[in-house]
Amino acid sequence: MTKRLFTTLCGLVFLVNFGRVAFAPLVPEFQRELGLSAAAVGSVTTLVWLGTAAPRIPVGWVLTRVRRERVVLATGVALSAAAALTATADSLYALQTGAFAVGLATGGYFVAAIPLLGALYPERTGRAVGIHGTASQVASVVAPALVLAVIARLGDWRVVFWALAVGAAASTASLVVVVRRSAVDGPVSAEEAEETDRDFQSALSHWRIVLAGMSLVAVAGFAWQGVFNFYVSYLLSEGLTPANANLLLTVAFAAGVPAFWLGGRLADRLPKVPYLLALNAAFLASLVALTYAGSLAAFAVVSAVIGYAAHALFPAVDTYMLSTLPAPDRASAYAVFSGASLLFEANGSGVVGALTDAGIGFDQVFRLFAVAVAAVLVLTALFYAVGRFPTPIGADRAAGE
Numbered sequence: 001m002t003k004r005l006f007t008t009l010c011g012l013v014f015l016v017n018f019g020r021v022a023f024a025p026l027v028p029e030f031q032r033e034l035g036l037s038a039a040a041v042g043s044v045t046t047l048v049w050l051g052t053a054a055p056r057i058p059v060g061w062v063l064t065r066v067r068r069e070r071v072v073l074a075t076g077v078a079l080s081a082a083a084a085l086t087a088t089a090d091s092l093y094a095l096q097t098g099a100f101a102v103g104l105a106t107g108g109y110f111v112a113a114i115p116l117l118g119a120l121y122p123e124r125t126g127r128a129v130g131i132h133g134t135a136s137q138v139a140s141v142v143a144p145a146l147v148l149a150v151i152a153r154l155g156d157w158r159v160v161f162w163a164l165a166v167g168a169a170a171s172t173a174s175l176v177v178v179v180r181r182s183a184v185d186g187p188v189s190a191e192e193a194e195e196t197d198r199d200f201q202s203a204l205s206h207w208r209i210v211l212a213g214m215s216l217v218a219v220a221g222f223a224w225q226g227v228f229n230f231y232v233s234y235l236l237s238e239g240l241t242p243a244n245a246n247l248l249l250t251v252a253f254a255a256g257v258p259a260f261w262l263g264g265r266l267a268d269r270l271p272k273v274p275y276l277l278a279l280n281a282a283f284l285a286s287l288v289a290l291t292y293a294g295s296l297a298a299f300a301v302v303s304a305v306i307g308y309a310a311h312a313l314f315p316a317v318d319t320y321m322l323s324t325l326p327a328p329d330r331a332s333a334y335a336v337f338s339g340a341s342l343l344f345e346a347n348g349s350g351v352v353g354a355l356t357d358a359g360i361g362f363d364q365v366f367r368l369f370a371v372a373v374a375a376v377l378v379l380t381a382l383f384y385a386v387g388r389f390p391t392p393i394g395a396d397r398a399a400g401e
Contacts, residue, residue, distance in 0.1 A: 002120050005069070006128065008178045009113055010135035012076055012171045016109045018139035019079055019102045019164055021253070023048050024229050025144040025246065029157045030095065038233070040092055042353020044099050045229040046346055051103020052110070053342030059111045060335020068119075068331070069179050071112035076172030079105035080165045087161035098161075111338060115331040118322040126319040130264015133315045137260050140253035144246050209324050210337045212380075212390045216276045217317040218341045219376045220283050223369035224310040225348030227287070228252060234362045235299065244296060251303040256311030263312035267319035272392055273384050276316050280377045283309035287370045291363040323392035 027041050036044075062071060082105050086098030114129065121128035150159050227234075231252065235245035266275060286306035293299045325333045348369075355365045383389045 004178050004181075006117070006120060006132075008171075008175045009072070009117070010132055012072070012168075012175060013109070013113065013132055013136045014139045015164060015168050015171055016075075016079060016106045016139075017136040018143055019083060019168075020048055020052060020106050021140045021143045022147060022160055022164070023099060025147045025232065025249065026157050026160070027229070027233065028242075029151060033157075034092060034095065036092060037357065038230075039350075039353040039357045042229070042350045044092075044095055046225075046348075046350035046353075047096050047100040048103040049225055049342060049346030049349070051100040052107035053103075053339055053346050054100075055104050055107045056111045056335050056339030056342065059108045060332040060339070063112060063115070063331045063335065068112045068116040069175075072109060072116070073172060073175055073179070075105050075109040075112065076168055076175060078108065080168035080172065081105075083161045083165035083168060087158045087165065089158075107339075107342065111331075111335045114318055114338075115322070115334055118330065124268065125322050126264040126266075126268035126315060128264070129318050129322075130260050130262070130267070130315045133260035133264065133311075134257055137253065137256040137311060140256055141250060144250050144253070148246060206325060206329060206333045206336075209321070209390045210333065210340065212324075213317055213321045213337045214341050214344070215376055215380045216273075216280065216320065217313050218344045219373050220280055220310065220313060221341065221345035222348040222351075223287060223366075223373055224283070225345050226352035226369060227290070227306070227348075227366065228310075229349035230352050230356075230362070237362060238299070240296065240299070248299055248303045251300060252307030252310075255304045255307030259308045259311035260315050264315040264319065266312075267316040272316065272320040272323065273389060276313065276320060277377065277381055277384070279309055279313050279316060280373065280380075283313065284370055284373045284377060287366055287373065291366050291370075320392065324390055 023045050027045070030036055030041050030044065031038075059071060079102065082098060082101035085101055086095070089095040089098045113132070117128045117132055118125045147157070147160055150163075151157055228249070231249045232242075232245045235248055236242065240248070263279075283306065286302055286309055290299075290302045290306060293302050321334055321337055322330060352362075352365055356362060380389070
């Protein structure tokens with residue numbers, strides 16, 4: 001059952017992440033067809049990520065009452081409906097509503113699926129999260145090219161979301177079959193039977209671990225949201241052609257495939273906090289380098305590095321959280337962490353849109369983001385150096401943490 005369920009989840013997460021990232025390459029289309037400003041389009045992409053953040057804490061409570069597999073099934077149905085709603089949008093308000101609905105469905109999925117992966121593979125959590133994340137990231141890689149191909153051939157961005165609606169419905173139906181055939185009425189593993197989370201309120205007692213996890217990903221994630229949602233617009237402003245700008249967005253997302261695949265395995269093997277600090281430092285350096293790149297070749301190199309560093313953070317921090325949180329409160333506390341982190345991160349693109357509309361250049365905005373990442377990185381490293389930073393339970397302590 002474990003292998004079949006895991007394989008089906010990898011298929012569904014491809015569609016889940018496609019729903020989130022499909023909005024970014026469509027920014028120019030939204031502006032052209034609906035006559036939207038940069039700030040208005042920024043609000044749409046922000047709402048996708050606010051939506052993916054908003055349900056996480058409430059779904060964490062739901063997981064204390066409903067099995068994780070059933071919650072995943074519900075999010076698949078919700079994604080299909082949200083994609084159909086987006087496909088019918090004919091105004092800014094309707095587009096914002098559809099974007100937020102897509103975000104809600106995807107957020108609920110990740111809160112249920114990530115702890116489920118930890119229960120399915122308690123000894124290889126990083127590897128499982130990394131493979132699952134790789135499937136998700138493949139969607140990010142193919143989204144720009146696929147979206148552009150649909151527009152070039154059919155001339156209608158709505159087809160993208162109609163196809164997503166159909167695909168999500170079909171994938172959810174497949175998951176129903178897997179769950180039924182596997183007779184998943186009991187725990188998926190002995191570990192899950194012992195780790196059933198039934199007290200959501202106790203999750204709040206782990207606020208130090210939640211804040212620690214946020215310090216390792218939230219500010220960098222905020223900056224990454226702002227960068228990738230306006231990446232094409234930024235590169236166009238630097239004089240690149242639309243084809244090259246979209247190609248480099250694909251490069252940044254493509255770098256996420258090895259980042260998830262390798263990053264999850266490294267998260268199992270390396271001391272987790274130093275590894276996460278190193279990834280933050282790499283992201284910071286590449287963000288600064290992006291603002292000084294002046295040629296297509298330089299932008300290509302920076303795109304690959306920043307894409308790798310940003311995406312490697314996600315399986316690494318998930319592994320850190322699942323390894324550090326105590327088993328009885330893992331699912332609900334993880335939900336609090338991911339919800340709070342994404343509520344903060346989701347504002348990145350909205351801030352970029354507002355600041356550029358106010359006349360501040362992209363380079364200045366990105367350097368400001370770099371300063372914020374640097375400040376948090378230094379503070380977090382200091383807490384870790386003096387032994388005041390939460391560290392994983394068990395093996396990692398013996399390994400050097």
